[in-house]
Amino acid sequence: MIPAPSAEFEAEETRRSGAKPFFRFIINPHYFRTGIAAGSGTFVNCAYQAPDRLQVNAGATSASWTSPALRATVGSFPAEFSPTWVFSSPGYDGLLLELRTAATEAGLASASWAALSQGAPVSIYEYYQWRATWLAVRCWFFDTEGEMDDAAMWFLDAYAPEDPYQSYFTDGIPGETVAYLEAVRFAGEYLLPSADVKQNGALTLDAKEYFADLAAADHTLVLLNRDKRYSPRHANFIFAGETHWYKKRLRIEFGYEWPNGQLTDTIVLYEGVILRWGPAPHGVDQGGKFGEHVVEIYSRDEVADLLEQKVGQPAEDGAPQPMVFGEVLRQAEQLGDETLGDPNRTADFEDGTTGELTGVDAGGDGAVAVVTT
DSSP, rough: OOOOOOOHHHHHHHHSSSOOEEEEEEEEEEEEEOOSSSTSSEEEEEEEEEETEEEEEOSSSOOOEEEEOOOHHHHHEEEEEEEEEEEOOOOOSOOEEEEEESSSSHHHHSOOOOOOOOOOOOEOEEEEEEEEEEEOOOBBBSSSGOOTTTTTOOOOOOOOOOOOOOBBOOOSOOSSOOEEEEEEEEEEEEEGGGEEEEEOOEEEEEEOOSSOOOOOOOEEEEEGEEEEEHHHHHHSTTTTTOGGGOOOEEEEEEEEEOTTBBBBBEEEEEEEEEEOOOOOOOOOOSSSSSSOOOOEEEEEHHHHHHHOOOOOOOOOOOOOOOOOOSSOOOOOOOOOOOSSSSOOOOBBTTTTTTSSSEEEEEEEEOOOOOEOO
């Protein structure tokens, strides 16, 4: 009778002695939640203005907004995003954005705040919170002009838009005088959890014999569709609330894991644009048992996809819509011996700015005739 293998033998059999390859599937861009919404967060002397603006109340000497505790749904931590925003703070000593983060929601309250910089990457854990603060400005009156410094207050007869720290009395104020924060974006990447990857898929790439054409690859990735998180238009969709989720990009990276668990640097195997989410088959076996919920994500090489995009197509009524870039030089006819003004004329046909031209004739199957004097 052959004895059963010992525990030491089985442990040695299962011990890895070489590097193990791994893949990373990354979808970008992924916009982390900001929490800006009606009734969301803590408002101090400010209010929510649709669609995504925080606006300071009129006459407030200072204001702030603190987001609720937010949870990131990416596959691993720490994650990273780059914050961007648009703001105006006339009459205030600037706008300060801060963030704190923790691995647990309970630890978030005791985490330290750190200032955010426009476009600078920041690392976060699963839970994070941020706030915006409009800083108050202190001003003084002086008896004589010679005593004035940078913190002095003065009154002007007319509004000067280049000076946001002035004081004025007027019924109607031209220009930007409202303090607000809007267009806040936390742009990062979404690393697909390895547990959700059902099939890595295969990269297909045609070998060009004469190298005259672009060799474009495509890829099909099969994911376990847990809780419908990869089903567009479902409430649990990972990109729910985003407008342009259908043009996300997929990047595939490859690396090795050593026996001690250390990971090597990765190389990029593929970058493509996602063209299709689905199908999402859900089969039933002969015993009546439902199979796993899966979804296929099809992508294609991004450069090849862009080269096939048609631009400058005519409108539905046949009106030409030419695409014009750069400087266009036209032959000029001399009408006199001297030029009294600047002979240069500027026009932007893309947005319809042609005020410097005498006239424009867009007829003739897309040909543009420019008339100037």
